[in-house]
Amino acid sequence: MFIGFHLLDRQIIDCDGLLVGKVDDVELSDGDPPEVAALLMGPQVLGERMGGRLGRVLARLAHRLHAAVDPGPARIPYRDVAVRVSAVHLRISYRDLPRPALEGWLCDHVIERIPGAGRAGE
Amino acid sequence: MSWRSRNEVAVALALLVACWFALAIPGRGGPDRQAFDTTVAASARDGLSNVRTAWLVGDAHRGGRVTRTYLSAVLDHSIRAVATAQLRLAETPPPGRAQAAVRDALRTLLDEGERAIGDLVGAVYRGDTAGVRAAVAALGAIGDRLADFVDRHPS
Amino acid sequence: MKQLLALSLGILTAIGGFVDIGDFVASSQAGARFGMSLAWVLVVGVVGICAYAEMAGRVTAISERAVFDLVRERLGPRVALLNLAATFLVTVITLGAEMGGVALAVELATSVHYLLWVPVVGFALWVVLWRLKFQHLERIFSLAGLALVVFVVALTHLNPDWSGMWRQASRPTPADGEDWPTYGYFAVALFASALTPYEVFFFSSGAVEDKWGRDQISTMRANVLIGFPVGGLLSLGIMATAATLFHPLRIELDSVGQAILPVAIGLGKLGLVAAILGLFAATFGAAMETGLSAAYTVAQYFGWQWGKLVAPRQAARFHTLLLVSVLTGVLLLLTTVDPVRLTEFMLVFSAVILPLTYLPILVVANDHEYLGERVNGPVANTVGTVFLLVIVVAAVAAVPLMIATGMGG
Numbered sequence: 118m119f120i121g122f123h124l125l126d127r128q129i130i131d132c133d134g135l136l137v138g139k140v141d142d143v144e145l146s147d148g149d150p151p152e153v154a155a156l157l158m159g160p161q162v163l164g165e166r167m168g169g170r171l172g173r174v175l176a177r178l179a180h181r182l183h184a185a186v187d188p189g190p191a192r193i194p195y196r197d198v199a200v201r202v203s204a205v206h207l208r209i210s211y212r213d214l215p216r217p218a219l220e221g222w223l224c225d226h227v228i229e230r231i232p233g234a235g236r237a238g239e
Numbered sequence: 240m241s242w243r244s245r246n247e248v249a250v251a252l253a254l255l256v257a258c259w260f261a262l263a264i265p266g267r268g269g270p271d272r273q274a275f276d277t278t279v280a281a282s283a284r285d286g287l288s289n290v291r292t293a294w295l296v297g298d299a300h301r302g303g304r305v306t307r308t309y310l311s312a313v314l315d316h317s318i319r320a321v322a323t324a325q326l327r328l329a330e331t332p333p334p335g336r337a338q339a340a341v342r343d344a345l346r347t348l349l350d351e352g353e354r355a356i357g358d359l360v361g362a363v364y365r366g367d368t369a370g371v372r373a374a375v376a377a378l379g380a381i382g383d384r385l386a387d388f389v390d391r392h393p394s
Numbered sequence: 395m396k397q398l399l400a401l402s403l404g405i406l407t408a409i410g411g412f413v414d415i416g417d418f419v420a421s422s423q424a425g426a427r428f429g430m431s432l433a434w435v436l437v438v439g440v441v442g443i444c445a446y447a448e449m450a451g452r453v454t455a456i457s458e459r460a461v462f463d464l465v466r467e468r469l470g471p472r473v474a475l476l477n478l479a480a481t482f483l484v485t486v487i488t489l490g491a492e493m494g495g496v497a498l499a500v501e502l503a504t505s506v507h508y509l510l511w512v513p514v515v516g517f518a519l520w521v522v523l524w525r526l527k528f529q530h531l532e533r534i535f536s537l538a539g540l541a542l543v544v545f546v547v548a549l550t551h552l553n554p555d556w557s558g559m560w561r562q563a564s565r566p567t568p569a570d571g572e573d574w575p576t577y578g579y580f581a582v583a584l585f586a587s588a589l590t591p592y593e594v595f596f597f598s599s600g601a602v603e604d605k606w607g608r609d610q611i612s613t614m615r616a617n618v619l620i621g622f623p624v625g626g627l628l629s630l631g632i633m634a635t636a637a638t639l640f641h642p643l644r645i646e647l648d649s650v651g652q653a654i655l656p657v658a659i660g661l662g663k664l665g666l667v668a669a670i671l672g673l674f675a676a677t678f679g680a681a682m683e684t685g686l687s688a689a690y691t692v693a694q695y696f697g698w699q700w701g702k703l704v705a706p707r708q709a710a711r712f713h714t715l716l717l718v719s720v721l722t723g724v725l726l727l728l729t730t731v732d733p734v735r736l737t738e739f740m741l742v743f744s745a746v747i748l749p750l751t752y753l754p755i756l757v758v759a760n761d762h763e764y765l766g767e768r769v770n771g772p773v774a775n776t777v778g779t780v781f782l783l784v785i786v787v788a789a790v791a792a793v794p795l796m797i798a799t800g801m802g803g
Contacts, residue, residue, distance in 0.1 A: 127467060135699055135708070137699075138697040139696060141471075167471050167475075171472060171475060175475075203457040203458065203459050203764055219711055220698070220710050221710075223710040229710075233525055233706070234705065235706075236705055236706075
């Protein structure tokens, strides 16, 4: 339980140093004492964890983003976590994870349509 | 925290904010009188600031110290600000005869100021050196009279 | 040699980047209205921004994380979300005010009404944020902002009454005919202008992208502790020219064009052009910083990819936020709200949210988990705590003072 507390709300960074998201919640195993089984990500998870009116609004907004089937929260098994310093560093790349709904939609409908979307700052 | 006590906290907070605002708004005397005096003082100060700005920038133009684009942008702002002050004054009815006289005095000053700034703009546009000098002198005098007015009618 | 160059470049950038539309409006208005009797507020504000920027820089250099990134870990998701909402709102209003400043500077150079320039400025700003690696351009604008030094030069040509100014500065009370609430209102606005919240977010996010480490701490300290006070001198110069020219004539300032007039009178056309250029560069640079800061805060709260080191398609949410922020700023200005009025509003609301920005920085700067042995020493903590008290007083007083004085009447 205590480990979970120190993980919550930390930045998650992939093996290439790219930002993946925050630890919006954790999944615990059934063992005794329970251990962290996976990190959960996404605004819906965050909204559900926060609770209250604010949390419900956030969760509902996030839920609307999914077109048809809700794929559930992005789940990163704890074995893919490499090191944990001021952020959580993963052994895997962000490409191995499902693409966040909002990012995907905005990329396809807005950003990709603007010339120069594929160019990093120089 | 239960739902009920949370509501109570919200009500208490709302009351606190209401008190805060009530304290922030100073006590007032007669509503119309106060509003009129405030408007007169504010319009006079706006008129003074903008007439004197036009006077300064006109004088700087005579010394060749400003560019044309800058000059016209500043004069344009001044003339609009004086017009706004006049409009605000016209929208506030004077509560008595004495106040009507005060309003008329200020209106005359603002009219003269607006006209003098207009004269300055025209003279600059025509390249009329004597006209610029006359308009700047007029603005200086009107500015002094507005300053007197502000002294006599503090908010 | 190269290090020395980098150091002086950093200091010059900090100086030129210090002044933005908030400093410009607050300093010139306060000078015109109160002479130098509010100069002490600028001094206090500069000490505060130095103390907190140093903390933010140190936290970033050691944890490799931007300040707003850490706010959520320390305050929890709920409080941090409310903090985010308030900060984002004020930052977007600030962005609008800065863009208004750019448009007004262009108006002074072309005499074409500023509203016609607003869409152009918005588009140019967005293109710059989209295409270019901002650090370089931001630095260029900051350096061009150094042109505002003409205010200090012009001051010496206006034959100021030095002893009279010193007398005003050493008696911090309202000038003749003014009351305490108005004095307090201008003091709060001036204080907020020195401590505008976006500055620390931008500062620490830029440090993350530049990959600062422990080795950069001393450079950062030199930039902050030399650059900001000298930058504050530019603000003081703007205040002093207004105090010299306008205060005796009882002219109150409500436009940017007026505030530049002392330079024209003191130095003529060349000085005037330099002042307009300096204002343009300072506000455009600040518009870039505020636009990015608005997007940074949201992206850092949710952990999204942000910054200019990756292609826009890899940071679609961040780039959409940038686009939306710039668009909101343009729409805000197109309501025809007076940009100077907007700046005054922005300063009051900045003052209100100052504790939300600066309290978390003080907390994190004392956290061994992030900083190890580099946590705040007694000096930083004393200064930081005293400032937090001042900030809270300013935040509580801001709205009542604004209402009581009708925004300075």
